[in-house]
Amino acid sequence: xxxxxxxxxxxxxNVVYYANYLKYMERSRTxxxxxxxxxxxxxxxxxxQFVVVSVNCRYRAPAxxxxxxxxxxxxxxxxxxxxxxxxxxxxxxxxxxxxGDVRLACIGPDGKVRKIPADxxxxxxx
Numbered sequence: 001x002x003x004x005x006x007x008x009x010x011x012x013x014n015v016v017y018y019a020n021y022l023k024y025m026e027r028s029r030t031x032x033x034x035x036x037x038x039x040x041x042x043x044x045x046x047x048x049q050f051v052v053v054s055v056n057c058r059y060r061a062p063a064x065x066x067x068x069x070x071x072x073x074x075x076x077x078x079x080x081x082x083x084x085x086x087x088x089x090x091x092x093x094x095x096x097x098x099x100g101d102v103r104l105a106c107i108g109p110d111g112k113v114r115k116i117p118a119d120x121x122x123x124x125x126x
Contacts, residue, residue, distance in 0.1 A: 001031050005067045014065040021057065021098045025087040028073035029102065032085070036123045047109035048117060053082065057100040067091050078126045080115045081106050 009020045030040060043049065063069055070090045077084040082105050089098040108114040116126075 001028055001071050003027065003069045003071050005063050005065055005069060007065055010065050016063040016067075018057075018059060021059070021089060021100065022055065024069065024071050024089060025073065025085075025100050025102060028071040028087055029085050029104075032073050032075070033124075036125075038120055038123050043120070048114075048120075049107050050083070050104040051107055052102055053105045054103040055100065056102075057098060059098055061091070061095055061097045063089070063091055063097050069097070070094075075124060075126070076101070077103075078116075078121070078124075081113050083116070083124070083126070 003024050005016055007014075009016050011017045033040065040050070069092075071087060072090075073085045073087040075083060076086045082103055084101055084103045087098075087100045087102070088096060089100075090096055106114055106116045
């Protein structure tokens with residue numbers, strides 16, 4: 001997906017503030033799930049949520065104001081209760097700026113860890 005860097009995303013040097021890359025990763029993960037037919041809102045209403053349990057980011061080069069970034073996420077690992085996404089963020093010159101792995105755990109309405117429902121695993125081809 002493409003994400004434009006706005007002024008609000010940058011620090012005083014017009015460089016993307018490091019924490020904003022996590023927002024870009026979140027958007028990309030949500031779109032991957034949406035494309036697979038998995039709606040986070042529908043899941044929430046059914047008492048199923050995914051929560052972030054770990055993040056690992058590697059910052060390689062900065063994005064700057066007005067860049068049109070290419071953000072690509074894919075599923076790289078799963079267990080019965082977790083899924084892990086890997087995200088790459090590139091600038092308009094196709095330079096790799098950031099890589100990140102985000103691990104999500106499935107929880108129920110009580111906030112306790114639960115198995116990922118079979119229909120979600122099937123939709124994600126897991």
